[in-house]
Every structure is written in structure tokens, then in C-alpha cells.
Amino acid sequence: MATLEGHIARSFDGDLNALHMRVIEMGGLVLDQVRQAAQAYTAWDPQPAEHVIEREPAVNTYSTKLEAEQLVLIARRQPVASDLKAIVAMSRAVAELERCGDEAKKIARTVLRHGGRPGIATARDARHLGRLAVDLLHLALQAFDRLDGELAAEVIARDRELDEEYGAGLRRLLTRAMEDPRHFEVALDAAFVLKSLERIGDHARNLARHLLAIRPVAEPAGNGEETVTPPPAAGR
């Protein structure tokens, strides 16, 4: 159902595939932004943080250009059914990716503000959460790349793990902050960083949901006589 190919007008296949590829390209850039931002914070290293800030405009350019390409595709091809849903899903994916990029930027800014280096325990929590977020986003992008509904379902399941880790990390952070109120500002920054990483996980999950909208896991049978499960509502 959700293959982007097979049109009689093969140039439409080309257009859809090109759009798909550019969304994945943008995803690759955003993934690296997230990875570098997490690295900058946990190692308290300004270099990757500067890199993130430098590349942030590139993420926005992707977003603007992809939006324009989607509009052109809709205007020129007047897609219906699965084609229309695929384009809408890609448009939503771009929005999620852009927000991931924003979160990475926030984390990078925290490092560049020289607010205060996180303690060993906090850095460890952030590193762990960062790894989970990067893995999740990576998996979501892979699912989107391969149009793999089952992989998308896995992303959604694994986002819960990230949420739990975030909750636990935040509790530990709070305990430490109460023990040593002198570093309260550092703890506040850390809380925002953890929150950003958790949000990145949520965006990865949303990405997976948008994919499920065009690639439901229970594929309708070829004869169409079985009941078709409506795709889950995309979004939050």
C-alpha cells in the first residue's frame, strides 16, 4: 500500500522518491546534530556545540525547501489516497525533524553559555539518555527510510523506555540538587537538557507514528475483502 513507486507516470515515482530521499537526508543531518549536542553537553566540550549552532541554519533550509517541494508535488500531481497520505506523512516528518534540530540547538547553547559543567553523575544520566534518544531517532529514520511499519511500532514501544529513564534521571537530579543547593543553576540547566533529550525521543516516536499512518502494520489483504484497520491517528 505504501510503496512510493509503480505509477504509470514514472516521473511521479522519481519525484516521490526524491522527496523521500531528501527527508531522510535531513534526518541524517538532524541525527548528527543531536549526537553532537549530547556529546558537547556530557563531555562539556564547546567544539561540537559550535558545530551544532553552525549547522542549525542548514536544518531550517531543508525544512523550508522540503515544504516548498511538497506543495509543488501536490499542485502538479494532485495525489490521492496512499500518495497523498505519503506526502502528508513526509511533511509531518519534516516538522518533527526540525523540532529535533531545535532541541539539539538548545542543548548546544547550554554548553556555550558556560553556565556550569554538570557533575559526574548528571553527565552519566545525560549520556545515557542521549544515547537512548539518538538510537531511537536513528531507528525511526531507518523505519522511515525503508517504509518499515514494524520497525516504526518498535520505536513507539521503545519511547516508553526513554520516558521512564527521563523520569528516573530527573528524580536523581533533584535529589542531588537538594543535597547541594549551591549548584542549583547547573541542575536547572541539566533538567532542561534531560527534557530536550526526552522531547527528541517523542519526536522520533511521532515520526514513527506518521509512518504507521501510511504503512499500517496489519497490511490489508490483496483482495480487500478483509476489514481494513484504519491507521492510527498521527500526531501527539
Added chain:
Amino acid sequence: MHEPRRAEATAAGGSNGRNRLAEGGLNLKPSGRRHVADSLESSMPARSVGEASVADPVFSCKDVSVFYGAKQALKSVTLDVARRQVLAAIGPSGCGKSTFLRCLNRMNDTVAGARVTGTITLDGNDIYDRQHDVAQLRARIGMVFQKPNPFPKSIYDNVAYGPRIHKLTRSRADLDELVVTSLTRAGLWDEVKDRLSAPALGLSGGQQQRLCIARTLAVQPEVILMDEPCSALDPIATARIEDLIEELRASYAIVIVTHSMQQAARVSQRTAYFYMGKLIEVGDTHRVFTNPQHRLTEDYITGRFG
């Protein structure tokens, strides 16, 4: 046949994700067309998918098959036509949609060697019943064709022709009024009111088509059948006819056969997709064009075969 043709992305790991995604990304080799023909018969549904029946139908067709000699053009179609609604019949050439339309006013009777089986009822009466007067039937069912076909007469006479032969009016004044109403309803009055005696063939294509619709309305039908009514018209004239169809559906049941899927999506409330003589799927237009249930419908409306 629906697997995406892409390279497998490499396995997850710890290396640079951007490169991995780029390498494992899309296979941009031009894809071959899918060869659907082999599996078509197997994917044809035994019964149509969707909602073939409606409450209080104007037409009700049960197991209607049409044979032209040995060739079966329509295969056991069961489908209702609802009142005050537009039903669009779509499908590739030779799929049976026009044959279906022509069953409804018994136009297939005029084709030598044509045979129709099954039952079609209009307001509950079997239209293929021997008792049924075909001329009377066709007066209740207007038809508009692909090419505008006005008579080589004046604009007035074109519209007045039907009421005259069916003796629908008693006086000249009545007839005049009917001509004006019909032209007005067809959205043509303002353009022709000052030249009613001018030859109809002097009108533009779009005007001629609206004149044909006015001629149909003058006979006060219950149902209007339209066979590709816009395919000979430019986009503006097409938009006018579509606007008119929207107006007319308040009073009539309309069945429109169209090659333009966009047109079907724009003007109809229900869409029926025919393929190889079978009704594959029928349902609310908004549903068919967003969530087609049958793969053949999906492939057709997204331009994957046809």
C-alpha cells in the same frame, strides 16, 4: 508486487549515522513498472467491496450482466443509485462503466446482439419488463453525451422539442415558460435570452453542452445520465458544468461516467470503480479517494495502472 524496491539499510550500530543513512538510503534506480496483469484475476473480488445498496434507491440493479454477442461486457453488477445524489462511475476504457450507464435507460436495446440479464428496477418497477414502454422510460431518464449534440435547429426549438413530442405542455405560454425554466436551470438563460431563435450550432461547445442539459431538463426527468459530459470541453466550461451538476443534484439523481478521476472526486457523493466488467468497489466518494479498500481501486486512482 508492493514491496518497496530499496536497498536494505545497514544494521544499527555506533558509527556515524548520517553516512550510514545516506549509504543505506534510497535506491534511486528507475523502477520498472509493476506487472499487474498476471495477478489481476486472482485479485479480483468475488463480490464488490463497499456499500452497493442505499436506502430508498431510485435505481436498483441486481446481478446485471450484459453480453455483446459472446463477449460479456458487464459481469453481475449489483448497485443502487440514490436519489438527489451524484454517482460517479470510473474505470479504464472498456471496464463496463458506460455499458452500465446504458443499461439504465435501455440504450443497449439498440445494439444488435446485446443481451441484458439480471434485474434493474426504477422506483421498484422492472424496466426490462415487457410491459414497460421504452419511450416513456427514456422520458424519465435524461441523458447527456460526451459530444454536445444539439439538433440543427434554433436554441428555442432544441429545448421545446422534448416537451412537444411528449405533449408535456398545453399552451404556447406553458411551453415558453418551460423553455425559460429549463435554460435557467441549465445556467444558460442569461447567455441566450436575446437570441432564442438563433441556431443552436452557433453556440460554443460549453454552451451547447448546457443546452443539451436544458433539453434534458425540459422533459422533467427523474434521473440524468451523463456519459463523459465534459471531455470535449475546456476547463472553464467544465467548471460551469460541474457547478451545474452540483445545483441539479438537489432535485435529480445523477449518474456520471467520467475518465477524469479528479472530476469524479469533485462532483460525486458516491464513486463506483469498474474494472474488466466488474464493479470492484463502491462507496462514499470521500472514502474511496482517501481510503480505498480494494487494491485495484487504490492502484487505479493513484495512477498505477489503467
